[in-house]
Amino acid sequence: MNSRDVIILGGGLAGLVAGIHLINAGANVCLIEKDSYPRHRVCGEYLSNEVKSYLEFLGLDLQSIHIPELARMQFSTQRGHALECELDLGGMGISRYTLDHLLFQRFLKVGGEIIQTTAENCKFQENIFSVHCKNGKTLEANFVLGAYGKRSSLDKILKRSFINKRSAWMGVKAHYDNKDFPDDLVALHNFRGGYCGLSRTDLDTVNVCYLATYESFQKHGNIKAFENKVLSRNPFLEDFFQNSTMVFEKPLSIAQISFENKKMFENHMIMIGDAAGLIHPLSGNGMAMAIRSAKLASEALLEFKLDPNDRERIESNYTHSWKNNFRTRMKTGRILQKVLMQEKLSNISQSFVQHVPGLLPKIIKLTHGKEMHV
Template sequence: MKKVITIAGGGLAGLSLAVGLRGRGVPVLVHEAGRYPRHRVCGEFISGVKPATLEALGIAGDFEDASRHVRAAWYREGLELMDSELPEAALGISRYRLDQRLKERLLKLGGEVREGSRLGREPREGLVWAAGRLPQKGSWIGLKCHLQDFPMHSDLEMHLGSNGYAGLAPVEEGRVNVCGLFRLDRSRKGDGSKLLLDYLRQGGNGALAERMEDSARDESSFLGVSGFELGWQGGDEVLCTVGDAEGMIPPFTGNGMSMAFESAELALEPLTRWSDEAGSWREVVAEIHHLGRQRFRRRVANAMALHRVLLDARGQKLISAISKTGLFPFRPLLSLVR
C-alpha cells in the first residue's frame, strides 16, 4: 500500500509532479482552485528546459506540437538592440492548452483532480504546496493577451521600457501571446487589453502598442495579476514547496516554467520514497528544499541582478551601447540564468 500525495495547485509544477508520481505508481490527488481550461498570466515560451526533465516527468509527448523558437529580438522603447539565436529552441504553447493537456494526461494515468478546490497553506504530512507565487503586497503587475495572426519581427520579441518589459511569443493556431511585467501604477487606466496598451505607452513602447492596436486582440484571453514579488517565496523546511511557490525567477528569462518542471523532477524520488514508507516526511521535505536551493540558488540570484539592470535607465543605456558594437554577450548571460 502506497501513501497518497496531496498536491495544492494544479499549475505546471503541481500537474507535472502528479503525472511523474503516477508514472511511479504513487496515488495522487490534486486540488486546483480554478477550473480548466483557463488562461494564465505567462509569456508562454519555455526556455532552457532539458528534454530529459520532460521525459523523467512523463510529459515530453505533450510538447510535440509546440512551436520551436530559435531567434529572439530585443528592443528598447521601439529601437532594435539585437536579434540573436538562442542556444536551444524555446517551446511555444499556451497555458490554456498545456495545463488542460497535463490534467487530461493525469486523469488517464489514474490521478485525481478536484477543480474549484482551494486548500489552506498549512504544512501537513503528504501535502505538497504547488500553489504558485505567494500573494503579498507587491510592486508588480503582469498583463497578458492573445493576438490573432499578428506579424512578428522575429521568433520571439522582447521589448524593454522604462516601467518594465513585455515579451511576444507565437503559440498555437496563429495566436501570438503578449505578456508584460510592469511596475504597478494605480493611475493607469483601460479595460481589458487597453490597460496593457496603456502600460506599454507609459514605458515608451508606443510603437508596439500601435502595432497591437491594429491587431485582432482576443479579449477573452486578457488577464492581469498584481500583488506579488519576484525571487524566493518563503518556502521553508516545514512546508514542501515546488515551482513558483518555492521561488519565482524574473520572467525575462523565460525559464519559470522550466523551473516548475525541474523542481517537480527533483521532488519525484523523495516523494516516491515517502509514499513507499521508506522515509519520514520531515526528512523528505528537508531534502526537496535542499535540492531546490542547490539547483536554483545561482540562477535566481543572477536573474534578479540582471532584472535590476534591465529595468534601470543606466542599465538599459549600457545594454544599448554594447549592442551597437555587436558584442553584447547574449549567450553567456543567458547561460547564467539556466
C-alpha cells in the first residue's frame, strides 16, 4: 500500500489551501472530498483582504475575475437603527462557488490527487494513519488534516465533545438579484433570534446568509414565512426582500451549527478550518480564518520536514500559532453574539458606539487579522 505524506479529509477552503501549500513544498498529498465542483455552500462570502496576497502566492489568478471590492460595513439593530464605518483592510465579495472551484483547479494543476468519496474512519497506530473510505479503499499517511467543516460523521467516531450536544443554531443562504445594493458594502442586520449578512459577489448577485436560533425558526414552519414575519421586521431587510428576486431555486440551509470550543487535535489528526473552531458569522471573517488556519498547519508540518517522529513538536507549534492568531477573534465573536442576541443590550451598545465613532472600527479589527506574510 502506497503511503502519502498527508491525507486531507475535506475539500473546502481549508483543505484545498493546505493541499496546494504542501504540494508546492514537495509533499505527497491526497485529498478526500465527497462532492464535486463547483457548488454553493452556506457561507457569508465576505473575504478579508488579509489573505489576498497569500492566495496569489498560492497561484490563484484573482485579477481575471470581477470581484467586488468591499470597503464599508453597515450594522443595524432589530429596529433598524444603523451604524456604518470603513473596513480597514477591505475585502472581496467572492462566492464559494467561484473560490472553491479556483482552488480545486489550482490543486489539480500543481499535481494534487483527489478521491471523490467519504472517509468513514481514521485510525492512528504505530505512528501512521489508516483512512478507511466508503469506496472500499484504505489509504495510509504519516499525517492527516481534518478539514471537513462544521460537523461530520467522523466527529462521532472520534467522540468529539461537542458532537452530542444539541445546537440551537441553523444557517440559511441564497443569492438574490438586486441592482440597487451597493457594490462596496458589507451589511449585517440584526433580527429577533439571529442576524443576517448581505454583500455583493463576483456572480453579480447579492449573497444573503443568516444565522438563526432553531427555536425562533420552528415557530414559523418554513424559510419564506420566517423571512416575511421575522427578518422583515428589520426595515433594512424588509426593503431588501421586497426589492429583490432570489436566483437560487431554493435556499441552502444547514442545521446543528455548533460554536462550542473544539480541540485542534483528535487522536493526532490535525484540525483546520471550521473543524478546529467556528467563529460566529457576525464577525464576518470565517473564510479568512479557514485559509489562515490551513497556512499555519502547513507551515508547522513543513518546519519539521513532515517527519512523523517530530509529531509532538509539530502539534505544539500549530497549537501555539493557532492560539496567537485566533484566541482574541473567537472571544470577541462570542461576546458580540451575546450582545446582539439581546435587543435591549444591542440598542444600548449601539447608542454607546454612536457617541464614540472610533469604537466600531476597533471592534471590527478584533475579529480580523493582519495581512498574511508569504
